[in-house]
Structures are given as structure tokens and as C-alpha cells.
Amino acid sequence: MNKNNDSNSSNHVILRVQNVHKSYNGVEVLKGISFIMNKGETKVIIGPSGTGKSTLLMCINRLVEVDSGKIFLEDDEITSAKNVHKIRQEIGFVFQHFNLFEHLNVLDNVRLGLIKVKKMNKEEATNIALKELERVGLKNKIDLYPAQLSGGQKQRVAIARALAMNPKLMLFDEPTSALDPELIGEVLGVMIELAKSGMTMLCVTHELGFARAVADEIIFMEGGVIVEQDPPQVIFNNPKKERTKEFLNKLTKLYGKEENQ
């Protein structure tokens, strides 16, 4: 189950979050969050809504600025970096609502960042884009526009768009929450492949099957703090905190028992 016990990857820290605080209008959403992620690890964040999970992800690529605390990407401090654009290039972000560029076709959605941000020429960018689109199984849809795609296809394009930038870390913010149930599988399939290929991934999701299959650790957040942070076996079978157990029970009732137990 744990895919990252390979010798060289286990100690290379990609992301270090240190005591991050964030308030909105006097309400503290993040009350001192700390954790680290090693290269190749997949961590899943679960927790009730309004707990600051999305805010945490957005702080990591600085779509939201932290109030205090530090976040490091490898050795670079993200939170104080002057060139925020450079930082964001290295972190892929997948949104709940896909956020594809509606006026561009699939290929251009994936190429745009390469051409405008990485200043690649069109040919080079096209090659990379096609490679990533193949990876998410959409190489035959490159001429279609977002409005012509299903939700699952949109999200896979969004994943390809993020991957094309060759990020060190991928953040997923409830990538399947806006999808019809029968479309969730295709997106999770891509994410599972990605995790297995060694990408470092931090996912906010309530897909427990996914967590069970690929997560190295599950972070249970509630009320702006990390309540428990343990490998899936521990969290699912033997949670240390009563609150974790309660929440998981609720989730299981809502989504049904996992089949692949």
C-alpha cells in the first residue's frame, strides 16, 4: 500500500507548512496548521465543510495570503517570495469547478501556460500538451471547447493543464465534488495513476476509496486545526481521536461503505 518507501524519495521534503494562521474578517479559519510532505507522497485532507481545507490549499500557492506562519516549497519560502508567479508555476492546482478557459479549446487550455508563462514556442508546447492529454485519455478531444465536454472530461483537461507546467507538487481541491457520480471514476483513475507515477499530491477529497488506495497519510482537519494525521490503515481501522471516528462514520453513511476494503 505504501508506495513511497523507495530509498531515495523518502527524505526529500517538497512541502513544509509551519504554523499557518489565517483569518477572514476576524474569524480564524486556520489556527496553526503544520505538516510536511515528502517527494512522491500523496496526502488526503478530509474534514467538515468550513474547516479551512480549501483556504489551506490556496495559501500554499498564494491565491490567499497567510496571516502568519511559513510555507516552504523545497528550500524556498513561498510565503515571503517576491516572485509569486514563479512559485505558482511549480505548484499545480486543480479546482472543484475545473475553471477551464471557456474561450479556448482543450489543446489551447493546456498550452496557454506553457506559451505565455514558460515562453515555449508553439511546437514544443503542443508536444507537451499532447503528452499530458494522452495521459488523461483525452488526446482525441483536443479540438473541443470546455462547454462541449462532460464534467469528468473537463476535470481531466484541468489536470492535464496543471501537469503540463511540470509542477513539483499538485494540489487538488475537491476535484470530484462537482461531478455526477458516474463521472467520478474517470477522474479518480487519472489521479491514482498520477500518484503511482510518483507525483507529490495533496488532495482535499472525501473519496475514501481513493484515500485508501493511494494516500500515504490522511489529515483530518476540523475547526481550523489538524485533529489527526495518520496513515489510512490507522485512520480507517483504528483512529486515535474519537472525533475522527465520528466524522468517518458520517462520511461512510453518506457515501456508502467502500467496496474495495
Added chain:
Amino acid sequence: MESLQIVINSIPYLLKGTVVTLELAFFSIVLGFMVAIFVSIGQLYGSKFVQTFFLLYERILRSLPELVILFLIFYGLPIIGIRLNPLVASIIGLGLRSSAYQSQIFRGAISSLPKGQVDAAYSLGMTKFQTFFNVIFPQAMRISLSGWTNEAAVVLKDTSLAYSLGVIELLRQGTYIIAVTNKPLLIYVICGLIYFALTFSLSKGLGYVEKKLAIPGYEVRRG
């Protein structure tokens, strides 16, 4: 028969006037467009001061009758030493007034775009500038097009106000012909028909552009 002869004789003069009308319309719309882009961006993204400035600019121009704007520019500016010929004064007057209206079309279109796409562009490492020109602007222009077509038609028809500054455009050519022929109904009907034809073609043409630029999956279905 006599009327037909008058019509045939008038056509060259009316066409000459029509060319001036088109010139007026074209340059006013283009001037209005360029200024409107600045005004809408200023209102949306500017500092408090810039926002207030452009808000005042827009409110004032939208509150004054077009004729007052034209008279202010043509008769008012010479007092501070700026003397413009009637054609230029008309273009500036029509253009600036239109910029106030166009700016609101653009502002509405820009603010109607979902914020998520901006986040997505930022998350790829795009700057504010890159995001605006590659993501926001192309989509906002498409959304603006139907409202903008309307505004362009208004400017085209309002070029007739340049008559009052002595610009020899379509309406004034018509009036000259009436002075000679004494056929006001006939000539004004012809002028009206020419305005109709121009406005109709403009709307049709821009409607075609709108269709062409429509994002697949979002086409407006026309009966």
C-alpha cells in the same frame, strides 16, 4: 417624373454626405472603444482615486445631452485656446460620449466572468496582465458584442448631430438639396432610408461577427 429626376440628381451629393457620415461614425466608435477600455479597466482595477475619476467621467458624459457636449467642445474650448474644426470636434464629442456608454458594456462583461478562471490563470503562474489579455479580455469582448452593436448603431445615427456644427454629412447634404428643390419630404425620406440601410447593415454585420466568434458549445441559437 420630376421627382425621379430630382432623386437621380441628388444621389451623388447624398452619397458624398454618406461617406462623411461613415467617417464620423467610424472614428467616433473607434475613439469611444479605445477610451472605454481604459475607463472600464480603471473603474474595475484602479486605485480609489482612479476609480472615482473614471466614475465621474462616465457619469458626467452620460448625463449631458449630446448636443451640449458638441457645443461645449466646438464653442467652449476655443475660449481656452483649443480650436477644432467641426469634423474633429464632432468625432471627439461623439466618441467621448460613446466611451462612457461602451465602458459600462465592457465593465459589465468583465465583472460577469467567473472568478475561477482568474484563479486558474494565476495558478499557472500568469501575471495579472497576462491573465487580463489572455483570459478575461477575449471572453469579455464576446459577451460585450451584442450590447456594443447597439451602441455602435446609436453612434451611427447620432452622427446627424454633427449637422449642428456645420459638418457636411448626409443630413446637411439633404438640407442643401431641399433648399434648391423644395422637396423636404422626398429628400428626408431618402436620407432616412440611407440611415436605415447603414444601421441595418451594421447590425447585421456585427451580428455575423458575433456568431463567428461564438464559443462552441455556447452559440446563441437564432431562429
